[in-house]
Structures are given as structure tokens and as C-alpha cells.
Amino acid sequence: MTDKPTRRASRSRFIAGLVVASTALAVFAPATQAQQAAAPVATAAAKTGVTADVFIKNISTEVLNAIRADKSLQSGDTRKVVALVDTKVLPNVNFHRMTASAVGRNWRQATPEQQKRLQDEFKNLLIYTYAGALSQIRDQSVEVRPLRARAEDTDLVVRTLVRGQGEPIQLDYRVEKTADGWKIYDVNVMGAWLVQTYQSSFAQEVSASGVDGLIAKLVERNKQLAAKKQ
Numbered sequence: 754m755t756d757k758p759t760r761r762a763s764r765s766r767f768i769a770g771l772v773v774a775s776t777a778l779a780v781f782a783p784a785t786q787a788q789q790a791a792a793p794v795a796t797a798a799a800k801t802g803v804t805a806d807v808f809i810k811n812i813s814t815e816v817l818n819a820i821r822a823d824k825s826l827q828s829g830d831t832r833k834v835v836a837l838v839d840t841k842v843l844p845n846v847n848f849h850r851m852t853a854s855a856v857g858r859n860w861r862q863a864t865p866e867q868q869k870r871l872q873d874e875f876k877n878l879l880i881y882t883y884a885g886a887l888s889q890i891r892d893q894s895v896e897v898r899p900l901r902a903r904a905e906d907t908d909l910v911v912r913t914l915v916r917g918q919g920e921p922i923q924l925d926y927r928v929e930k931t932a933d934g935w936k937i938y939d940v941n942v943m944g945a946w947l948v949q950t951y952q953s954s955f956a957q958e959v960s961a962s963g964v965d966g967l968i969a970k971l972v973e974r975n976k977q978l979a980a981k982k983q
Contacts, residue, residue, distance in 0.1 A: 805928050806900040808935045809911045812845070813895035831979070834880055847929065847938040848872060854939070855951040856967070859959040867964050874971035875951075881978035893917040895924075906930075910941075 803811070820826050825833040852872040853860040863871060898912040907930040914921040925941035940947045958967040 803935070804900070805902065805909045805911050805930070805935050806897045808928070809913060809926055810895070810897045813897075813913065817893060817895070831881070843876075845934075845936060847931075847936040848876060850929075850938045851875075851948060854948045856955050856959075857952050859956065859964060859967075862959075863964045867968065870968050871964070871971070874968060874975060877975045878971060878978075881975060896921075 823833065849872060852875045853868075855875065856863070856871060860868065860871075894916050896914045896916060898914065900909070900911060902909050909928055911926045911928055913924050913926070915924050923941070923943050926937050927939035927941075927946075928935045928937050930936075955967055958970050962969075
């Protein structure tokens with residue numbers, strides 16, 4: 754998809770931040786089936802009982818440790834990244850809401866099949882982006898900023914700073930509280946929200962060639978990224 758210079762600069766700044774944001778959505782693995790069978794009540798309480806800031810802190814710590822321990826993830830192995838996303842990311846992210854927000858008002862024009870394809874291709878786009886960013890994760894640590902929230906709040910922004918070499922990087926999360934615990938539905942890297950980053954270009958594609966045109970562009974872009982990985 755073609756971007757204007759200003760949008761391209763914004764996208765480049767956002768992608769640079771994904772060096773650390775690739776850990777943002779990669780959350781710790783759910784309990785094994787044996788663990789869930791042994792303590793189903795405790796598992797449910799662990800999901801719903803933590804506050805949003807503790808949820809994000811746990812995510813960041815667990816994933817940074819996992820990446821440091823896995824050379825394949827550090828090298829950007831696409832298969833490993835896919836496995837990471839499928840087993841650890843999707844259960845803790847409202848990806849339907851994320852994709853719908855990125856597509857914007859055009860989401861309602863899409864058929865259920867088109868919506869599924871948009872979600873799948875958008876997920877693949879982020880996976881390929883993360884695969885490159887993961888190779889640069891080394892000694893980062895995450896500081897969760899103080900959270901001002903009431904017990905009844907169900908939609909929050911959790912603000913963090915990622916510290917490593919150079920200046921700290923702002924990394925914030927929009928999260929919602931569900932019956933299954935907190936879910937992430939947007940990420941802000943250095944002032945650029947992921948959803949907003951894609952909204953304009955997605956809208957232009959739909960305006961020019963419809964929802965199927967946007968799907969085709971995403972498919973084309975993912976094929977290009979997959980070829981580079983090979």
C-alpha cells in the first residue's frame with residue numbers, strides 16, 4: 754500500500770518502536786490442561802483477580818524472559834513467532850476489536866467471511882513485523898507507571914516505559930476487563946497507536962477498491978514479507 758511521505762515517516766517511527774512492542778502482545782502461556790483440571794477455580798481467579806497494571810507487568814516480564822531464552826525467537830524465526838502468537842498472544846488480546854477498529858466504519862460493510870479474512874491477514878501482517886523486531890530484543894526491562902483507576906473501571910490505559918540502551922521508550926496499552934480477565938486491544942508506541950496507524954491507509958484502500966481490495970493488498974504485502982523471511 755502506498756503512503757504519503759508524512760504517513761510513511763509516522764509508520765517508520767512506529768515500526769522502530771516495535772523492537773520493544775513485539776513483547777507487548779506476546780503474553781505468558783495459559784496453564785496446561787493438567788494444571789487447569791487440578792485447580793480450575795484458582796486459574797479463573799488468577800485471570801480475573803489481578804489489576805490491569807499487574808497484568809501488563811506479568812506479561813512484560815514473562816515474555817522478555819522467554820525471548821532471552823530462545824535463540825530462534827531472537828533470530829526472528831517466523832514459525833516460532835507464529836507459534837508464540839497463536840499460543841500466547843491471541844488468548845489475551847481482543848483481536849476482533851483491534852481489527853475492526855483499524856478497518857473503521859468499513860468493518861460494518863464487510864461480510865462475515867470478509868471480516869474473518871481481514872482479521873487473519875492483519876494478524877499475519879503484525880506477525881511478520883514482529884519477526885523482524887524480535888531479533889533486536891536483548892536487555893530491555895519494563896517499568897509500569899502508576900495506574901489511577903477505580904475498582905469498577907473496565908476500560909483503561911496502562912502506561913509503561915521500556916528501558917534499555919538509549920532513551921526509554923513509551924509503550925502504552927489499551928485494555929478491557931472481560932469475564933475471562935483483562936484483554937489488550939491496542940498498543941501505543943512512542944505516541945503512535947497501532948490501530949490509528951493503519952486506519953487511514955485501510956480507509957483509502959477500501960475507498961479505492963472496496964473491502965476485497967483491502968484484503969488483496971494485505972495478502973500481497975504478507976506474501977512480500979514472507980518471501981523476505983525465506
